[in-house]
Amino acid sequence: MLRSTLLYLSNQQKVFQFIRHNRLAKRMASRFVAGETVETALDAAAALNAHGIRASLDLLGESVTNEREARDTGRQYVHLLDRIAERRLDANVSLKLTAMGLDVSEDVCVEIMHDVLARARDLGSFVRLDMESSAYTDRTLAIFYERLYPTYPENVGIVLQSALFRTDADVERANQARCRVRICKGAYREPPSVAYPDKKDVDASYVRAMQALMQHGKYPGLATHDEAIIDGAKRFAKAQGIAPERFEFQMLYGVRRDLQEQLVREGYNMRVYVPFGTQWYPYLMRRLAERPANLAFMTGSIVKEAVRRKQP
Numbered sequence: 285m286l287r288s289t290l291l292y293l294s295n296q297q298k299v300f301q302f303i304r305h306n307r308l309a310k311r312m313a314s315r316f317v318a319g320e321t322v323e324t325a326l327d328a329a330a331a332l333n334a335h336g337i338r339a340s341l342d343l344l345g346e347s348v349t350n351e352r353e354a355r356d357t358g359r360q361y362v363h364l365l366d367r368i369a370e371r372r373l374d375a376n377v378s379l380k381l382t383a384m385g386l387d388v389s390e391d392v393c394v395e396i397m398h399d400v401l402a403r404a405r406d407l408g409s410f411v412r413l414d415m416e417s418s419a420y421t422d423r424t425l426a427i428f429y430e431r432l433y434p435t436y437p438e439n440v441g442i443v444l445q446s447a448l449f450r451t452d453a454d455v456e457r458a459n460q461a462r463c464r465v466r467i468c469k470g471a472y473r474e475p476p477s478v479a480y481p482d483k484k485d486v487d488a489s490y491v492r493a494m495q496a497l498m499q500h501g502k503y504p505g506l507a508t509h510d511e512a513i514i515d516g517a518k519r520f521a522k523a524q525g526i527a528p529e530r531f532e533f534q535m536l537y538g539v540r541r542d543l544q545e546q547l548v549r550e551g552y553n554m555r556v557y558v559p560f561g562t563q564w565y566p567y568l569m570r571r572l573a574e575r576p577a578n579l580a581f582m583t584g585s586i587v588k589e590a591v592r593r594k595q596p
């Protein structure tokens with residue numbers, strides 16, 4: 285119930301306008317968001333690199349409503365790729381096609397993506413297309429397979445979500461095409477016509493997809509904080525003779541830092557998704573929905589800190 289409410293609120297821009305400058309909300313966001321500027325994100329990536337962790341930087345922002353905004357977002361990603369290279373960071377970028385104008389014009393979106401991917405190719409970098417709600421799955425995959433991947437096979441990859449019924453087939457197609465996939469459970473509220481309603485089925489689907497990608501895919505990203513699944517991945521790799529260099533674990537900024545560092549110590553590749561920018565509200569609400577206990581935990585610690593500061 286709380287999860288659904290938080291996911292519903294994540295789409296309410298009016299709520300964001302209301303809390304945009306609220307200190308408590310900004311403090312909560314800072315747990316999951318590196319900051320509002322490019323430099324704060326680069327600093328966060330540098331700090332992760334110092335711990336042997338790679339980064340994927342995501343400029344927060346979802347569906348834009350006009351071509352000017354979409355082109356501006358594209359230019360910001362080109363600048364971000366340049367700055368990553370200038371600072372010699374071990375980092376790539378993640379982006380959403382709706383932020384590149386998918387809802388405005390598919391052709392404009394593809395044109396902007398060519399600018400971003402051409403720069404990624406020149407710099408030897410990589411761009412991950414985040415997966416949005418199921419309303420976008422077909423269009424995202426069609427643009428990827430038909431209009432981007434053939435030109436930039438080394439520089440662009442997709443995300444698949446184990447919550448969706450279609451994912452087994454999508455994994456098989458990706459493995460046949462030899463493209464890079466990040467597998468995650470899926471962060472959006474989906475109708476029962478397209479997605480498993482029960483978490484145990486989402487988890488079982490994740491394990492199926494993960495194993496198929498580890499065995500037959502190209503350097504998959506296993507994006508999860510689920511310890512049982514992570515342990516299962518390690519056991520599966522050992523049993524199948526899959527070397528740790530052939531895949532990477534991925535987690536979100538601010539979530540399970542202990543586990544991130546432990547995996548690095550154990551010799552696994554670890555990448556952290558680092559979101560930044562002013563449009564942090566929908567992202568924060570999705571993170572709270574994943575673990576509503578975060579809401580109580582963060583409010584409690586902020587209040588405690590405020591009380592402590594007032595004491596002499």
Ligand code: FDA
Nearest residue numbers: 414415443468469470471507508509510534535536557574
């Ligand atoms: P699950 O939700 O079962 O959680 C397992 C355990 O992890 C929980 O018991 C909890 O302890 C911990 N945990 C999970 N989330 C937490 C949180 N927010 N705070 C604190 N603890 C938490 N989704 C999508 O639809 N499209 C996308 O492109 C991406 N991209 C992406 C990239 C990366 C690097 C990650 C890690 C995740 C995504 N996601 C995503 C989000 C993903 O779909 C999913 O919603 C979250 O990862 C939570 O699912 P888990 O696999 O962690 O499992």
